[in-house]
Amino acid sequence: EVQLVESGGGLVQPGGSLRLSCAASKFTFSRYWMTWVRQAPGKGLEWVANIKGDGSEIHYVDSLKGRFTVSRDNAKNSVYLEMNSLRADDTAVYFCAKNGQFAPGSFESWGQGTLVTVSS
Amino acid sequence: DIQMTQSPTSLSASVGDRVSFTCQASQDVNIYLNWYQQIPGKAPKLLIFDASNLETGVPSRFSGSGSGTHFTFTISSLQPEDFATYYCQQYDNLPYTFGQGTKLEIK
Numbered sequence: 659e660v661q662l663v664e665s666g667g668g669l670v671q672p673g674g675s676l677r678l679s680c681a682a683s684k685f686t687f688s689r690y691w692m693t694w695v696r697q698a699p700g701k702g703l704e705w706v707a708n709i710k711g712d713g714s715e716i717h718y719v720d721s722l723k724g725r726f727t728v729s730r731d732n733a734k735n736s737v738y739l740e741m742n743s744l745r746a747d748d749t750a751v752y753f754c755a756k757n758g759q760f761a762p763g764s765f766e767s768w769g770q771g772t773l774v775t776v777s778s
Numbered sequence: 779d780i781q782m783t784q785s786p787t788s789l790s791a792s793v794g795d796r797v798s799f800t801c802q803a804s805q806d807v808n809i810y811l812n813w814y815q816q817i818p819g820k821a822p823k824l825l826i827f828d829a830s831n832l833e834t835g836v837p838s839r840f841s842g843s844g845s846g847t848h849f850t851f852t853i854s855s856l857q858p859e860d861f862a863t864y865y866c867q868q869y870d871n872l873p874y875t876f877g878q879g880t881k882l883e884i885k
Contacts, residue, residue: 693874695822703814703822703865705874719873720779753821761827763869764812768821 660684660767662754667772670744674776678739680754680769688712688732691757693765694739696750704750708757709737744776780804780868784877790885795856799880801849801866809845810870816879817862825864826851856882 666678680692694706707718707728716728727740737754751773755765781804791797801811809829814822824833826842829849839854853860861884866877 702878703816703867703876705867705876708874717872758824758827761810761812761831761869763810763867763874764824764827765814765822765867766824766827766833768823770821 660756662756662767662769664752664754664769664772667752667774669775669777671778672745672776674744675740675742676744676774678741678752678754678772678774680737680739682735682737682754682756685756687735690759691762692730692737693755693757694728694737695753695755695765695768696748697753697771698747698750701750706752707739741774744774746776748774749776750774779873780807780871780875782866782868782875782877784864784866784880786880787878788881788883790883791856792885793856793858796852796854797856797882798850798852799864801844801851801877803847803849803868805871806846807868807870810868811842811844811849812867812869813840813842813851814865814867815860815862816865822865858884 661683663681693708709716709728730737751771753771754769756767758764758766783802811829813826816822830842863879863881
């Protein structure tokens with residue numbers, strides 16, 4: 659069974675930075691797009707960014723471009739989300755997800771999420 | 779960006795009921811529409827992809843239909859474990875967008 663384990667969340671001050679990691683296992687990681695989705699407390703889901711299997715294509719939601727950077731290391735079966743200039747409204751649980759093989763815009767497996775709290 | 783509007787935002791029902799709710803896209807998304815279930819404190823779970831295809835392992839009481847801008851999600855006979863929040867999500871255009879969710883509660 660696919661496993662995705664996020665880490666790196668925590669409490670950070672406004673203006674600070676954080677790097678989230680997602681370790682994947684039990685599938686051929688380099689063949690799949692990977693996605694980050696976030697969920698503010700008590701709110702709905704927001705698609706953040708995705709990255710192609712070979713890392714050659716990356717897309718972001720416009721509101722986060724320039725502050726967030728997605729990358730991956732296929733040798734380590736990991737995907738990352740670098741977050742800079744963090745604001746209070748970035749407070750959320752951040753999930754990584756494996757995109758579908760047959761429906762590439764679907765998120766067929768998810769990690770448990772990691773909580774990022776931006777507060778002074 | 780494509781806006782996804784779910785209706786209703788909350789719904790009360792009983793075990794055994796048949797329930798349906800809808801998702802409306804602000805522009806044509808073809809069949810590129812997925813449905814997820816989220817139980818509080820847990821990650822979302824993919825139930826339906828491409829509007830009407832049941833994800834492997836998902837019970838057949840769940841179904842989806844529609845294309846273009848109007849989509850429907852149905853649970854044929856509610857089970858206790860089905861009380862959760864359901865989200866639609868389009869992937870016809872970037873950025874991929876979710877609906878605001880329909881919370882299904884026990885009556």
